[in-house]
Amino acid sequence: MVQLELTRLLQYELGFHVVDSADSADELVILARRFRPALVILDEYSLPDLDRLQQQHSCPVLLYAAAIPLAGVLCVTARWGIYDYIAPLQLGAEQAFRRAVLQQLQAMPIMPRVATFISPLRHIVSAQPQSLTVIGASTGGTAAVEQLVQALCPGLPSTLLIAVHLPAYFTASFAKRLQRLTPLPVKIGVAGMPIEEGQIIIAPGGQNMVLKPVQRGPWRVWQIGFSTKPNLSADAPSIDMLMRSAAKAASSRALGIILTGLGQDGTGGAKAIRARGGQVIAQSQESAALFSMPGSVIRAGHANAVLPLDQIAEIINQRAALPAPAACISLTLATVN
Structure with missing residues (x-):
């Protein structure tokens, strides 16, 4: 659901070209090397793959975080190209999700001109409680x-x-x-x-x-x-x-x-x-x-x-x-x- 919503938003509402998605770390690296995307969106379970990705193709990374990162986490993970995160998509809150994604894209160091690459977003979990x-x-x-x-x-x-x-x-x-x-x-x-x-x-x-x-x-x-x-x-x-x-x-x-x-x-x-x-x-x-x-x-x-x-x-x-x-x-x- 999340990947479908992101693809629809990026490709049909914002005019970005979504080139592909990956189902494994190896495919993530291969596709990034082939398409040279201007942006990669992935979930936190793909973080261990980011060293390999950045060695093959360095680009901004937007993280889909099923749980909200603590303050200071993004500063540490910036070395992998992560510049911001997308909060979890909640049922019935699609409009708020779209606005949040647009804000994160506008905050990119370099706005995408050609392509956007989306990793699997395969491990989606329920949001952690606020308190x-x-x-x-x-x-x-x-x-x-x-x-x-x-x-x-x-x-x-x-x-x-x-x-x-x-x-x-x-x-x-x-x-x-x-x-x-x-x-x-x-x-x-x-x-x-x-x-x-x-x-x-x-x-x-x-x-x-x-x-x-x-x-x-x-x-x-x-x-x-x-x-x-x-x-x-x-x-x-x-x-x-x-x-x-x-x-x-x-x-x-x-x-x-x-x-x-x-x-x-x-x-x-x-x-x-x-x-x-x-x-x-x-x-x-x-x-x-x-x-x-x-x-x-x-x-x-x-x-x-x-x-x-x-x-x-x-x-x-x-x-x-x-x-x-x-x-x-x-x-x-x-x-x-």
Whole structure:
């Protein structure tokens, strides 16, 4: 779909001549040497081929990045000819995609006169979330989470990770109840599940769900994993463990929410989120069935705000309306030869 849309835009709307596309690194080099294109467009999984390409034919490269590069990445990759990137094509946002591509073409060091060469764009993945929201709760938590989720806007460009102290056999029924309250997809976390925007992931009872980094081409992205490390609290899922991993994944884009519950689970996780520039909200005493967990976070000084449940939902929705920051990824240069 992306390659077809780019070809149509370049050839039929902008008058460029799209000469060919490649299905492999060898074909990429052969075609570039044959056609000497004025521009190459490729996806991030073709980055390891760029050294060979530039040796055969040096030209500007426009990157189709399925996940938005972090600040400074393009400065580093400029040695391969990359001067800018195209953000992912979202369903229903074709007009915005066309405008963005036109802007990137106009910013080229040398505007194409003759030909444009498009690489396969074969590995297209869902966009990384703009932010991560981790909700932790214990006693009275299922009802509080249900009320919170019901008030969320559809199409939320964030990922919600929910950890409630529940026995494993209650997880499936809890997920079904949440799904009836929201159009957002509700999933139970499984190992290897990718973190994508606009979804709710529930930590299964009895397991300590965390986020783990994985390599996807040259990019580092995040997916669901499970920790076997000892947990200071006897409760599983551990809110502390999940929040600490979210803080590493999202830094300032992480929002931690501690709802009703008994004990202190979540206090350590809230500290980790605050240490990396994220925000923490604790449920107010008058709206919490049990104030022990949010109260512990407040007394430790880790809460940015103390709010009743309905106002917490408003904060999540407001964050979703903010301009998109850089996605939760990083570039590992060692993977690119």
